[in-house]
Amino acid sequence: MERLHRKERVAAILKVLSDNPNVIFSLGYFSEIFDSARSTLSEDITIVKKVVENLKCGVVETLPGAAGGVKYVPGISREEEEEFISRLCDMIKTSDRIIPGGFLYMNDIIYSPEISSKIGIIMAQYFRDKNPDYVLTIETKGIPIAMMTAKALNIPLVIIRSDNRVTEGSTVSINYISGSSKRMRTMSLSKRSVKKGSRCIFIDDFMRAGGTANGVIELMKEFDCSVEGIGVLVESLPYNKRLVQNYVSLMNLESIDEEKGEVKIHPSMRK
Amino acid sequence: MERLHRKERVAAILKVLSDNPNVIFSLGYFSEIFDSARSTLSEDITIVKKVVENLKCGVVETLPGAAGGVKYVPGISREEEEEFISRLCDMIKTSDRIIPGGFLYMNDIIYSPEISSKIGIIMAQYFRDKNPDYVLTIETKGIPIAMMTAKALNIPLVIIRSDNRVTEGSTVSINYISGSSKRMRTMSLSKRSVKKGSRCIFIDDFMRAGGTANGVIELMKEFDCSVEGIGVLVESLPYNKRLVQNYVSLMNLESIDEEKGEVKIHPSMRK
Numbered sequence: 001m002e003r004l005h006r007k008e009r010v011a012a013i014l015k016v017l018s019d020n021p022n023v024i025f026s027l028g029y030f031s032e033i034f035d036s037a038r039s040t041l042s043e044d045i046t047i048v049k050k051v052v053e054n055l056k057c058g059v060v061e062t063l064p065g066a067a068g069g070v071k072y073v074p075g076i077s078r079e080e081e082e083e084f085i086s087r088l089c090d091m092i093k094t095s096d097r098i099i100p101g102g103f104l105y106m107n108d109i110i111y112s113p114e115i116s117s118k119i120g121i122i123m124a125q126y127f128r129d130k131n132p133d134y135v136l137t138i139e140t141k142g143i144p145i146a147m148m149t150a151k152a153l154n155i156p157l158v159i160i161r162s163d164n165r166v167t168e169g170s171t172v173s174i175n176y177i178s179g180s181s182k183r184m185r186t187m188s189l190s191k192r193s194v195k196k197g198s199r200c201i202f203i204d205d206f207m208r209a210g211g212t213a214n215g216v217i218e219l220m221k222e223f224d225c226s227v228e229g230i231g232v233l234v235e236s237l238p239y240n241k242r243l244v245q246n247y248v249s250l251m252n253l254e255s256i257d258e259e260k261g262e263v264k265i266h267p268s269m270r271k
Numbered sequence: 272m273e274r275l276h277r278k279e280r281v282a283a284i285l286k287v288l289s290d291n292p293n294v295i296f297s298l299g300y301f302s303e304i305f306d307s308a309r310s311t312l313s314e315d316i317t318i319v320k321k322v323v324e325n326l327k328c329g330v331v332e333t334l335p336g337a338a339g340g341v342k343y344v345p346g347i348s349r350e351e352e353e354e355f356i357s358r359l360c361d362m363i364k365t366s367d368r369i370i371p372g373g374f375l376y377m378n379d380i381i382y383s384p385e386i387s388s389k390i391g392i393i394m395a396q397y398f399r400d401k402n403p404d405y406v407l408t409i410e411t412k413g414i415p416i417a418m419m420t421a422k423a424l425n426i427p428l429v430i431i432r433s434d435n436r437v438t439e440g441s442t443v444s445i446n447y448i449s450g451s452s453k454r455m456r457t458m459s460l461s462k463r464s465v466k467k468g469s470r471c472i473f474i475d476d477f478m479r480a481g482g483t484a485n486g487v488i489e490l491m492k493e494f495d496c497s498v499e500g501i502g503v504l505v506e507s508l509p510y511n512k513r514l515v516q517n518y519v520s521l522m523n524l525e526s527i528d529e530e531k532g533e534v535k536i537h538p539s540m541r542k
Contacts, residue, residue, distance in 0.1 A: 001325050001326075002325060004322070004325065006278050007277050007278040007281050007318055008281070008318055008321060008322050008325070010278050010279070010281070010282045011281045011282040011284075011285045011318070011319060011322045012322050012325065012326055013282075014282045014285065014286055015285055015286070015289055015322065015323075015326060015328065016326070018286055018289060018290070019289070019328070019388075020385070023385075047278055047279055047282070048282060050279060051275070051279050051282045051283050051286065052286075054272050054273060054275060054279070054283065055272075055283055055286060055287070057286065057290070099438060099439065099440040100440075101438070103438040103439075103440075105439060105440055105461070105463065107429075107430070107439065107461065107464060108427065108463075108464075111418075111421075111427055111428040111429065111430065112427050112428075113418065113421045113422035113425060113426075113427070113428065114291070114294075114425065116418070117290075117422065139410055139411045140410045140411060140414070140430060140432065141430075143411070143414045143415070143418070143430075144414070144418045144428060147382075147384065147387070147414070147415045147418050147419075148418075150382075150384045151384035151388065154384060154385065155384075156379065156382055156383050156384075157382040157383075157384065157415060158378075158382065159378070159382065159411060159412075159414075161411065167370060167372070167374040168370065168374075168376060168378065169370040169371075169374075169376055190376070190378065192376065192379075193378060193379075
Protein backbone atom coordinates (compact mmCIF):
# COMPACT_ATOMS: atom_id res chain seq x y z
CA MET A 1 0.00 0.00 0.00
CA GLU A 2 1.27 3.48 -0.76
CA ARG A 3 1.90 5.66 2.23
CA LEU A 4 -1.27 7.46 3.24
CA HIS A 5 -1.78 10.89 4.74
CA ARG A 6 -3.72 11.28 7.94
CA LYS A 7 -6.93 12.30 6.15
CA GLU A 8 -6.71 9.06 4.15
CA ARG A 9 -5.48 6.86 6.97
CA VAL A 10 -8.30 7.83 9.32
CA ALA A 11 -10.85 6.84 6.67
CA ALA A 12 -9.01 3.60 5.98
CA ILE A 13 -8.91 2.67 9.68
CA LEU A 14 -12.61 3.36 10.06
CA LYS A 15 -13.37 1.28 6.96
CA VAL A 16 -11.40 -1.70 8.32
CA LEU A 17 -13.01 -1.42 11.77
CA SER A 18 -16.49 -0.95 10.36
CA ASP A 19 -16.23 -3.95 8.02
CA ASN A 20 -15.27 -6.12 10.99
CA PRO A 21 -17.58 -5.17 13.84
CA ASN A 22 -16.47 -6.29 17.28
CA VAL A 23 -13.11 -7.53 16.02
CA ILE A 24 -10.20 -6.22 18.06
CA PHE A 25 -7.39 -4.81 15.93
CA SER A 26 -4.07 -4.12 17.59
CA LEU A 27 -2.26 -0.89 16.95
CA GLY A 28 0.56 -3.11 15.72
CA TYR A 29 -1.69 -4.37 12.93
CA PHE A 30 -2.47 -0.88 11.70
CA SER A 31 1.11 0.15 12.25
CA GLU A 32 2.19 -2.57 9.86
CA ILE A 33 -0.35 -2.07 7.10
CA PHE A 34 -0.05 1.72 7.15
CA ASP A 35 3.67 1.85 7.98
CA SER A 36 3.03 4.42 10.71
CA ALA A 37 4.16 4.90 14.28
CA ARG A 38 1.82 3.78 17.08
CA SER A 39 1.69 7.30 18.49
CA THR A 40 0.48 8.57 15.12
CA LEU A 41 -2.13 5.82 14.97
CA SER A 42 -3.36 6.64 18.46
CA GLU A 43 -4.10 10.13 17.28
CA ASP A 44 -5.81 8.72 14.17
CA ILE A 45 -8.04 6.58 16.34
CA THR A 46 -9.06 9.57 18.44
CA ILE A 47 -10.27 11.14 15.21
CA VAL A 48 -12.04 7.91 14.19
CA LYS A 49 -13.86 7.94 17.53
CA LYS A 50 -15.03 11.49 16.96
CA VAL A 51 -16.35 10.62 13.50
CA VAL A 52 -18.34 7.63 14.77
CA GLU A 53 -19.70 9.73 17.61
CA ASN A 54 -20.81 12.42 15.18
CA LEU A 55 -22.47 9.93 12.85
CA LYS A 56 -24.15 8.33 15.89
CA CYS A 57 -23.45 4.91 14.39
CA GLY A 58 -22.04 3.18 17.43
CA VAL A 59 -18.82 3.50 19.32
CA VAL A 60 -15.12 2.83 18.81
CA GLU A 61 -13.61 1.28 21.92
CA THR A 62 -9.97 1.15 22.92
CA LEU A 63 -9.01 -1.89 25.00
CA PRO A 64 -5.86 -1.63 27.06
CA GLY A 65 -3.30 -4.32 27.75
CA ALA A 66 -1.35 -6.89 25.79
CA ALA A 67 -4.46 -8.36 24.13
CA GLY A 68 -5.80 -4.86 23.66
CA GLY A 69 -6.45 -2.79 20.63
CA VAL A 70 -9.36 -1.03 19.08
CA LYS A 71 -12.76 -2.24 17.93
CA TYR A 72 -15.89 -0.85 16.39
CA VAL A 73 -19.23 -1.62 17.99
CA PRO A 74 -22.04 -0.75 15.58
CA GLY A 75 -25.00 1.09 16.96
CA ILE A 76 -27.84 3.40 16.19
CA SER A 77 -29.21 6.31 18.15
CA ARG A 78 -32.52 5.98 19.97
CA GLU A 79 -33.94 8.68 17.70
CA GLU A 80 -32.92 6.91 14.51
CA GLU A 81 -34.24 3.63 15.84
CA GLU A 82 -37.62 5.16 16.61
CA GLU A 83 -37.81 6.85 13.25
CA PHE A 84 -36.87 3.60 11.51
CA ILE A 85 -39.40 1.45 13.39
CA SER A 86 -42.15 3.99 12.73
CA ARG A 87 -41.30 3.87 9.06
CA LEU A 88 -41.55 0.05 9.13
CA CYS A 89 -44.97 0.29 10.80
CA ASP A 90 -46.10 2.66 8.07
CA MET A 91 -44.85 0.29 5.38
CA ILE A 92 -46.76 -2.57 6.97
CA LYS A 93 -49.92 -0.54 7.44
CA THR A 94 -50.25 1.11 4.09
CA SER A 95 -49.70 -1.75 1.70
CA ASP A 96 -51.99 -4.58 0.88
CA ARG A 97 -50.31 -7.17 3.05
CA ILE A 98 -53.11 -9.16 4.59
CA ILE A 99 -52.98 -12.84 3.76
CA PRO A 100 -56.09 -14.94 4.40
CA GLY A 101 -55.83 -16.56 7.81
CA GLY A 102 -54.70 -13.46 9.63
CA PHE A 103 -51.13 -13.38 8.36
CA LEU A 104 -49.10 -10.48 7.07
CA TYR A 105 -46.87 -10.58 4.04
CA MET A 106 -43.59 -9.04 5.14
CA ASN A 107 -40.98 -10.83 3.02
CA ASP A 108 -40.14 -7.73 1.03
CA ILE A 109 -39.33 -5.99 4.32
CA ILE A 110 -37.44 -8.70 6.18
CA TYR A 111 -35.56 -9.88 3.09
CA SER A 112 -34.37 -6.38 2.18
CA PRO A 113 -30.68 -6.18 3.04
CA GLU A 114 -30.94 -2.51 3.90
CA ILE A 115 -33.78 -3.05 6.37
CA SER A 116 -32.54 -6.33 7.84
CA SER A 117 -29.06 -4.84 8.39
CA LYS A 118 -30.57 -2.08 10.46
CA ILE A 119 -32.76 -4.52 12.38
CA GLY A 120 -29.62 -6.55 13.06
CA ILE A 121 -27.81 -3.54 14.50
CA ILE A 122 -30.81 -2.71 16.70
CA MET A 123 -31.14 -6.28 17.99
CA ALA A 124 -27.38 -6.48 18.60
CA GLN A 125 -27.62 -3.30 20.63
CA TYR A 126 -30.33 -4.77 22.85
CA PHE A 127 -28.44 -7.98 23.56
CA ARG A 128 -24.77 -7.01 23.49
CA ASP A 129 -24.51 -6.90 27.28
CA LYS A 130 -25.74 -10.49 27.51
CA ASN A 131 -22.38 -11.50 26.02
CA PRO A 132 -23.91 -14.07 23.70
CA ASP A 133 -21.85 -16.76 22.00
CA TYR A 134 -24.46 -17.55 19.33
CA VAL A 135 -27.47 -16.06 17.62
CA LEU A 136 -30.16 -18.73 17.26
CA THR A 137 -33.03 -18.65 14.86
CA ILE A 138 -35.44 -21.18 13.41
CA GLU A 139 -35.92 -21.56 9.68
CA THR A 140 -36.99 -19.74 7.54
CA LYS A 141 -38.17 -16.17 7.68
CA GLY A 142 -36.19 -15.08 10.70
CA ILE A 143 -32.86 -16.08 9.14
CA PRO A 144 -32.00 -12.79 7.39
CA ILE A 145 -32.53 -10.60 10.45
CA ALA A 146 -30.82 -13.17 12.69
CA MET A 147 -27.87 -13.26 10.30
CA MET A 148 -27.56 -9.49 10.41
CA THR A 149 -27.74 -9.56 14.21
CA ALA A 150 -24.94 -12.14 14.20
CA LYS A 151 -22.94 -9.92 11.89
CA ALA A 152 -23.34 -6.87 14.12
CA LEU A 153 -22.24 -8.95 17.12
CA ASN A 154 -19.59 -10.89 15.19
CA ILE A 155 -20.75 -14.24 16.55
CA PRO A 156 -21.95 -17.33 14.68
CA LEU A 157 -25.51 -17.82 13.54
CA VAL A 158 -27.16 -21.14 14.37
CA ILE A 159 -30.20 -22.18 12.39
CA ILE A 160 -32.58 -24.60 14.08
CA ARG A 161 -34.35 -26.79 11.54
CA SER A 162 -38.07 -27.33 11.58
CA ASP A 163 -37.67 -30.93 10.56
CA ASN A 164 -35.03 -33.60 10.57
CA ARG A 165 -32.62 -33.39 7.64
CA VAL A 166 -29.95 -35.93 7.05
CA THR A 167 -27.16 -33.64 5.95
CA GLU A 168 -26.13 -32.17 9.28
CA GLY A 169 -25.08 -35.32 11.11
CA SER A 170 -26.62 -36.44 14.36
CA THR A 171 -29.21 -34.06 15.69
CA VAL A 172 -31.19 -33.47 18.83
CA SER A 173 -34.90 -33.00 18.21
CA ILE A 174 -37.74 -31.95 20.42
CA ASN A 175 -41.45 -31.79 19.90
CA TYR A 176 -43.24 -28.68 20.99
CA ILE A 177 -46.73 -27.28 20.85
CA SER A 178 -47.16 -24.19 18.76
CA GLY A 179 -48.78 -21.79 21.19
CA SER A 180 -51.19 -20.26 18.71
CA SER A 181 -52.20 -23.17 16.48
CA LYS A 182 -51.86 -25.75 19.26
CA ARG A 183 -50.28 -28.10 16.78
CA MET A 184 -47.39 -30.41 17.54
CA ARG A 185 -44.20 -29.42 15.77
CA THR A 186 -40.63 -30.58 15.69
CA MET A 187 -37.39 -28.64 15.87
CA SER A 188 -33.93 -30.15 15.41
CA LEU A 189 -30.40 -29.00 15.81
CA SER A 190 -27.20 -30.70 14.79
CA LYS A 191 -25.21 -31.85 17.80
CA ARG A 192 -22.11 -30.04 16.70
CA SER A 193 -23.80 -26.68 16.18
CA VAL A 194 -23.14 -25.25 19.62
CA LYS A 195 -20.64 -25.78 22.39
CA LYS A 196 -21.89 -26.98 25.76
CA GLY A 197 -22.40 -24.20 28.25
CA SER A 198 -22.85 -21.46 25.67
CA ARG A 199 -24.91 -18.32 26.01
CA CYS A 200 -27.40 -17.80 23.20
CA ILE A 201 -29.90 -15.25 22.03
CA PHE A 202 -32.90 -16.19 19.92
CA ILE A 203 -33.99 -13.88 17.10
CA ASP A 204 -37.15 -14.35 15.05
CA ASP A 205 -39.44 -12.35 12.82
CA PHE A 206 -42.71 -13.00 14.59
CA MET A 207 -44.04 -14.04 17.97
CA ARG A 208 -47.62 -15.02 18.65
CA ALA A 209 -48.06 -17.08 21.80
CA GLY A 210 -44.34 -17.72 22.14
CA GLY A 211 -44.50 -21.48 21.58
CA THR A 212 -41.51 -21.46 19.27
CA ALA A 213 -39.40 -19.37 21.62
CA ASN A 214 -40.37 -21.68 24.44
CA GLY A 215 -39.40 -24.68 22.33
CA VAL A 216 -36.02 -23.12 21.61
CA ILE A 217 -35.39 -22.65 25.34
CA GLU A 218 -36.25 -26.34 25.89
CA LEU A 219 -34.08 -27.46 23.01
CA MET A 220 -31.11 -25.48 24.25
CA LYS A 221 -31.39 -27.14 27.66
CA GLU A 222 -30.58 -30.38 25.85
CA PHE A 223 -27.33 -28.73 24.78
CA ASP A 224 -26.63 -27.35 28.27
CA CYS A 225 -26.93 -23.89 26.78
CA SER A 226 -28.87 -20.91 28.03
CA VAL A 227 -31.09 -18.53 26.11
CA GLU A 228 -30.09 -15.15 27.50
CA GLY A 229 -32.36 -13.07 25.36
CA ILE A 230 -35.20 -13.24 22.85
CA GLY A 231 -35.73 -10.62 20.19
CA VAL A 232 -38.59 -10.55 17.71
CA LEU A 233 -39.39 -8.06 15.02
CA VAL A 234 -43.15 -8.23 15.53
CA GLU A 235 -45.20 -9.55 18.42
CA SER A 236 -48.93 -9.87 18.05
CA LEU A 237 -51.40 -8.93 20.72
CA PRO A 238 -52.99 -9.98 23.00
CA TYR A 239 -50.09 -10.40 25.38
CA ASN A 240 -51.86 -12.60 27.89
CA LYS A 241 -50.94 -16.26 28.01
CA ARG A 242 -47.55 -15.56 26.47
CA LEU A 243 -45.41 -18.63 27.04
CA VAL A 244 -42.21 -16.64 27.50
CA GLN A 245 -41.79 -13.59 29.65
CA ASN A 246 -38.59 -11.84 28.80
CA TYR A 247 -38.20 -10.71 25.25
CA VAL A 248 -37.72 -7.59 23.18
CA SER A 249 -40.04 -6.83 20.29
CA LEU A 250 -39.69 -3.92 17.92
CA MET A 251 -43.32 -3.73 16.80
CA ASN A 252 -46.70 -4.62 18.30
CA LEU A 253 -49.28 -5.97 15.93
CA GLU A 254 -52.61 -5.10 17.49
CA SER A 255 -55.05 -6.45 14.96
CA ILE A 256 -55.62 -7.47 11.38
CA ASP A 257 -59.08 -6.79 10.08
CA GLU A 258 -59.38 -8.92 6.96
CA GLU A 259 -62.76 -7.51 6.03
CA LYS A 260 -61.78 -3.86 6.23
CA GLY A 261 -58.24 -4.56 5.05
CA GLU A 262 -56.93 -2.77 8.12
CA VAL A 263 -53.72 -3.49 9.99
CA LYS A 264 -53.05 -1.92 13.37
CA ILE A 265 -49.39 -1.98 14.26
CA HIS A 266 -47.20 0.35 16.27
CA PRO A 267 -43.68 0.52 17.66
CA SER A 268 -43.25 -1.42 20.89
CA MET A 269 -43.04 0.64 24.05
CA ARG A 270 -39.67 0.89 25.73
CA LYS A 271 -39.19 1.32 29.41
CA MET B 272 -23.66 17.37 13.74
CA GLU B 273 -20.71 19.51 14.68
CA ARG B 274 -18.68 20.85 11.81
CA LEU B 275 -16.04 18.34 10.79
CA HIS B 276 -12.55 18.85 9.41
CA ARG B 277 -11.54 17.24 6.17
CA LYS B 278 -9.75 14.34 7.91
CA GLU B 279 -12.96 13.58 9.77
CA ARG B 280 -15.33 14.28 6.89
CA VAL B 281 -13.52 11.94 4.50
CA ALA B 282 -13.85 9.10 7.01
CA ALA B 283 -17.51 9.95 7.63
CA ILE B 284 -18.31 9.95 3.90
CA LEU B 285 -16.61 6.59 3.43
CA LYS B 286 -18.49 5.17 6.40
CA VAL B 287 -21.85 6.28 4.99
CA LEU B 288 -21.03 4.97 1.51
CA SER B 289 -19.67 1.69 2.83
CA ASP B 290 -22.69 1.02 5.04
CA ASN B 291 -24.93 1.46 2.02
CA PRO B 292 -23.31 -0.38 -0.87
CA ASN B 293 -24.57 0.53 -4.32
CA VAL B 294 -26.72 3.35 -3.01
CA ILE B 295 -26.22 6.60 -4.89
CA PHE B 296 -25.72 9.60 -2.61
CA SER B 297 -25.93 13.06 -4.14
CA LEU B 298 -23.34 15.68 -3.30
CA GLY B 299 -26.30 17.71 -2.08
CA TYR B 300 -26.99 15.08 0.58
CA PHE B 301 -23.46 15.24 1.93
CA SER B 302 -23.43 19.00 1.55
CA GLU B 303 -26.43 19.18 3.85
CA ILE B 304 -25.33 16.76 6.55
CA PHE B 305 -21.77 18.11 6.67
CA ASP B 306 -22.65 21.74 5.96
CA SER B 307 -19.90 21.94 3.33
CA ALA B 308 -19.63 23.30 -0.20
CA ARG B 309 -19.98 20.87 -3.10
CA SER B 310 -16.52 21.75 -4.37
CA THR B 311 -15.07 20.81 -0.99
CA LEU B 312 -17.00 17.54 -1.04
CA SER B 313 -15.76 16.74 -4.54
CA GLU B 314 -12.24 16.94 -3.22
CA ASP B 315 -13.22 14.78 -0.23
CA ILE B 316 -14.60 12.15 -2.56
CA THR B 317 -11.37 12.07 -4.56
CA ILE B 318 -9.63 11.20 -1.32
CA VAL B 319 -12.27 8.57 -0.48
CA LYS B 320 -11.64 6.98 -3.88
CA LYS B 321 -7.93 6.80 -3.20
CA VAL B 322 -8.50 5.14 0.19
CA VAL B 323 -10.78 2.46 -1.28
CA GLU B 324 -8.28 1.85 -4.07
CA ASN B 325 -5.49 1.41 -1.56
CA LEU B 326 -7.50 -0.96 0.60
CA LYS B 327 -8.47 -2.90 -2.56
CA CYS B 328 -11.97 -3.21 -1.18
CA GLY B 329 -13.94 -2.21 -4.24
CA VAL B 330 -14.45 1.06 -6.02
CA VAL B 331 -16.15 4.40 -5.41
CA GLU B 332 -17.95 5.56 -8.54
CA THR B 333 -19.06 9.06 -9.42
CA LEU B 334 -22.17 9.24 -11.59
CA PRO B 335 -22.73 12.44 -13.54
CA GLY B 336 -26.01 14.18 -14.26
CA ALA B 337 -29.06 15.27 -12.36
CA ALA B 338 -29.66 11.82 -10.87
CA GLY B 339 -25.96 11.45 -10.27
CA GLY B 340 -23.88 11.26 -7.18
CA VAL B 341 -21.44 8.89 -5.67
CA LYS B 342 -21.70 5.25 -4.68
CA TYR B 343 -19.53 2.54 -3.19
CA VAL B 344 -19.29 -0.81 -4.92
CA PRO B 345 -17.76 -3.38 -2.56
CA GLY B 346 -15.13 -5.67 -3.96
CA ILE B 347 -12.17 -7.81 -3.18
CA SER B 348 -8.92 -8.25 -5.06
CA ARG B 349 -8.27 -11.45 -6.99
CA GLU B 350 -5.36 -12.18 -4.66
CA GLU B 351 -7.44 -11.79 -1.52
CA GLU B 352 -10.20 -13.91 -3.04
CA GLU B 353 -7.76 -16.72 -3.83
CA GLU B 354 -6.20 -16.58 -0.41
CA PHE B 355 -9.64 -16.63 1.20
CA ILE B 356 -10.95 -19.57 -0.84
CA SER B 357 -7.77 -21.56 -0.15
CA ARG B 358 -8.25 -20.93 3.53
CA LEU B 359 -11.84 -22.20 3.28
CA CYS B 360 -10.63 -25.36 1.52
CA ASP B 361 -8.13 -25.91 4.31
CA MET B 362 -10.83 -25.48 6.92
CA ILE B 363 -13.01 -28.02 5.16
CA LYS B 364 -10.19 -30.50 4.66
CA THR B 365 -8.62 -30.50 8.08
CA SER B 366 -11.59 -30.88 10.36
CA ASP B 367 -13.73 -33.87 10.99
CA ARG B 368 -16.59 -32.85 8.74
CA ILE B 369 -17.69 -36.03 7.05
CA ILE B 370 -21.31 -36.94 7.71
CA PRO B 371 -22.45 -40.46 6.87
CA GLY B 372 -23.96 -40.51 3.41
CA GLY B 373 -21.23 -38.51 1.77
CA PHE B 374 -22.16 -35.12 3.15
CA LEU B 375 -19.98 -32.43 4.63
CA TYR B 376 -20.78 -30.43 7.73
CA MET B 377 -20.17 -26.82 6.80
CA ASN B 378 -22.68 -24.88 8.92
CA ASP B 379 -19.99 -23.31 11.06
CA ILE B 380 -18.44 -21.93 7.88
CA ILE B 381 -21.48 -20.76 5.97
CA TYR B 382 -23.23 -19.40 9.07
CA SER B 383 -20.23 -17.36 10.17
CA PRO B 384 -21.01 -13.70 9.45
CA GLU B 385 -17.37 -12.93 8.73
CA ILE B 386 -17.06 -15.70 6.15
CA SER B 387 -20.49 -15.33 4.59
CA SER B 388 -19.99 -11.56 4.21
CA LYS B 389 -16.85 -12.18 2.22
CA ILE B 390 -18.53 -14.86 0.11
CA GLY B 391 -21.32 -12.37 -0.54
CA ILE B 392 -18.89 -9.75 -1.78
CA ILE B 393 -17.19 -12.30 -4.04
CA MET B 394 -20.48 -13.54 -5.49
CA ALA B 395 -21.68 -9.96 -5.99
CA GLN B 396 -18.49 -9.23 -7.89
CA TYR B 397 -19.09 -12.14 -10.27
CA PHE B 398 -22.66 -11.16 -11.06
CA ARG B 399 -22.75 -7.39 -10.82
CA ASP B 400 -22.58 -6.93 -14.58
CA LYS B 401 -25.70 -9.08 -15.03
CA ASN B 402 -27.63 -6.20 -13.46
CA PRO B 403 -29.76 -8.47 -11.31
CA ASP B 404 -32.97 -7.29 -9.67
CA TYR B 405 -33.10 -10.11 -7.12
CA VAL B 406 -30.91 -12.68 -5.44
CA LEU B 407 -32.74 -16.00 -5.29
CA THR B 408 -31.96 -18.86 -2.96
CA ILE B 409 -33.79 -21.92 -1.71
CA GLU B 410 -34.13 -22.66 1.96
CA THR B 411 -32.18 -23.28 4.16
CA LYS B 412 -28.41 -23.43 4.13
CA GLY B 413 -27.82 -21.10 1.21
CA ILE B 414 -29.73 -18.25 2.85
CA PRO B 415 -26.86 -16.60 4.77
CA ILE B 416 -24.50 -16.37 1.78
CA ALA B 417 -27.36 -15.34 -0.50
CA MET B 418 -28.34 -12.63 1.98
CA MET B 419 -24.80 -11.30 2.04
CA THR B 420 -24.70 -11.32 -1.77
CA ALA B 421 -27.94 -9.35 -1.78
CA LYS B 422 -26.43 -6.91 0.70
CA ALA B 423 -23.32 -6.37 -1.42
CA LEU B 424 -25.52 -5.75 -4.46
CA ASN B 425 -28.17 -3.81 -2.54
CA ILE B 426 -31.03 -5.79 -4.08
CA PRO B 427 -33.74 -7.84 -2.38
CA LEU B 428 -33.27 -11.45 -1.38
CA VAL B 429 -35.97 -13.89 -2.41
CA ILE B 430 -36.21 -17.20 -0.57
CA ILE B 431 -37.83 -20.05 -2.44
CA ARG B 432 -39.54 -22.47 -0.06
CA SER B 433 -39.05 -26.18 -0.26
CA ASP B 434 -42.64 -26.84 0.60
CA ASN B 435 -45.93 -25.04 0.57
CA ARG B 436 -46.48 -22.76 3.56
CA VAL B 437 -49.66 -20.91 4.12
CA THR B 438 -48.28 -17.66 5.43
CA GLU B 439 -47.03 -16.10 2.22
CA GLY B 440 -50.29 -15.88 0.30
CA SER B 441 -50.84 -17.53 -3.06
CA THR B 442 -47.79 -19.32 -4.35
CA VAL B 443 -46.58 -20.93 -7.53
CA SER B 444 -45.14 -24.40 -7.00
CA ILE B 445 -43.28 -26.75 -9.26
CA ASN B 446 -42.13 -30.30 -8.85
CA TYR B 447 -38.62 -31.13 -9.85
CA ILE B 448 -36.33 -34.11 -9.77
CA SER B 449 -33.31 -33.77 -7.54
CA GLY B 450 -30.47 -34.58 -9.94
CA SER B 451 -28.44 -36.59 -7.47
CA SER B 452 -31.02 -38.41 -5.39
CA LYS B 453 -33.51 -38.69 -8.26
CA ARG B 454 -36.27 -37.90 -5.84
CA MET B 455 -39.25 -35.74 -6.62
CA ARG B 456 -39.23 -32.47 -4.72
CA THR B 457 -41.33 -29.34 -4.57
CA MET B 458 -40.34 -25.70 -4.55
CA SER B 459 -42.74 -22.81 -4.06
CA LEU B 460 -42.60 -19.08 -4.30
CA SER B 461 -45.13 -16.50 -3.24
CA LYS B 462 -46.69 -14.79 -6.24
CA ARG B 463 -45.84 -11.38 -4.95
CA SER B 464 -42.16 -12.11 -4.35
CA VAL B 465 -40.84 -10.93 -7.70
CA LYS B 466 -41.94 -8.53 -10.42
CA LYS B 467 -42.64 -9.93 -13.87
CA GLY B 468 -39.75 -9.57 -16.25
CA SER B 469 -37.09 -9.37 -13.56
CA ARG B 470 -33.49 -10.49 -13.84
CA CYS B 471 -32.39 -12.85 -11.09
CA ILE B 472 -29.30 -14.62 -9.89
CA PHE B 473 -29.46 -17.85 -7.92
CA ILE B 474 -27.04 -18.39 -5.03
CA ASP B 475 -26.70 -21.65 -3.12
CA ASP B 476 -24.23 -23.41 -0.87
CA PHE B 477 -23.88 -26.64 -2.79
CA MET B 478 -24.41 -28.06 -6.26
CA ARG B 479 -24.36 -31.73 -7.09
CA ALA B 480 -26.11 -32.58 -10.33
CA GLY B 481 -27.73 -29.16 -10.58
CA GLY B 482 -31.32 -30.37 -10.19
CA THR B 483 -32.20 -27.59 -7.79
CA ALA B 484 -30.68 -24.89 -9.98
CA ASN B 485 -32.55 -26.32 -12.93
CA GLY B 486 -35.76 -26.31 -10.91
CA VAL B 487 -35.21 -22.66 -10.01
CA ILE B 488 -34.82 -21.77 -13.70
CA GLU B 489 -38.10 -23.57 -14.44
CA LEU B 490 -39.87 -21.91 -11.53
CA MET B 491 -38.73 -18.46 -12.60
CA LYS B 492 -40.13 -19.03 -16.08
CA GLU B 493 -43.53 -19.21 -14.39
CA PHE B 494 -42.87 -15.68 -13.14
CA ASP B 495 -41.62 -14.48 -16.54
CA CYS B 496 -38.26 -13.90 -14.91
CA SER B 497 -34.81 -14.91 -16.08
CA VAL B 498 -31.99 -16.48 -14.14
CA GLU B 499 -28.98 -14.54 -15.35
CA GLY B 500 -26.41 -16.25 -13.20
CA ILE B 501 -25.89 -19.12 -10.79
CA GLY B 502 -23.32 -19.03 -8.03
CA VAL B 503 -22.55 -21.88 -5.66
CA LEU B 504 -20.03 -22.08 -2.88
CA VAL B 505 -19.14 -25.73 -3.52
CA GLU B 506 -19.75 -27.93 -6.52
CA SER B 507 -19.06 -31.62 -6.29
CA LEU B 508 -17.38 -33.63 -9.00
CA PRO B 509 -17.89 -35.35 -11.37
CA TYR B 510 -19.00 -32.58 -13.66
CA ASN B 511 -20.58 -34.77 -16.31
CA LYS B 512 -24.35 -34.86 -16.56
CA ARG B 513 -24.62 -31.46 -14.89
CA LEU B 514 -28.15 -30.22 -15.52
CA VAL B 515 -27.10 -26.58 -15.80
CA GLN B 516 -24.20 -25.27 -17.80
CA ASN B 517 -23.42 -21.75 -16.77
CA TYR B 518 -22.55 -21.23 -13.17
CA VAL B 519 -19.76 -20.01 -10.95
CA SER B 520 -18.48 -22.16 -8.11
CA LEU B 521 -15.88 -21.13 -5.59
CA MET B 522 -14.73 -24.61 -4.60
CA ASN B 523 -14.61 -28.04 -6.24
CA LEU B 524 -15.29 -30.99 -4.00
CA GLU B 525 -13.50 -33.88 -5.65
CA SER B 526 -14.19 -36.70 -3.26
CA ILE B 527 -15.15 -37.68 0.26
CA ASP B 528 -13.58 -40.88 1.49
CA GLU B 529 -15.66 -41.88 4.50
CA GLU B 530 -13.41 -44.77 5.38
CA LYS B 531 -10.17 -42.85 5.38
CA GLY B 532 -11.83 -39.70 6.63
CA GLU B 533 -10.37 -37.81 3.69
CA VAL B 534 -11.88 -34.85 1.88
CA LYS B 535 -10.44 -33.62 -1.40
CA ILE B 536 -11.47 -30.08 -2.17
CA HIS B 537 -9.77 -27.25 -4.00
CA PRO B 538 -10.53 -23.77 -5.27
CA SER B 539 -12.40 -23.74 -8.58
CA MET B 540 -10.37 -22.83 -11.62
CA ARG B 541 -10.98 -19.44 -13.18
CA LYS B 542 -10.62 -18.72 -16.82
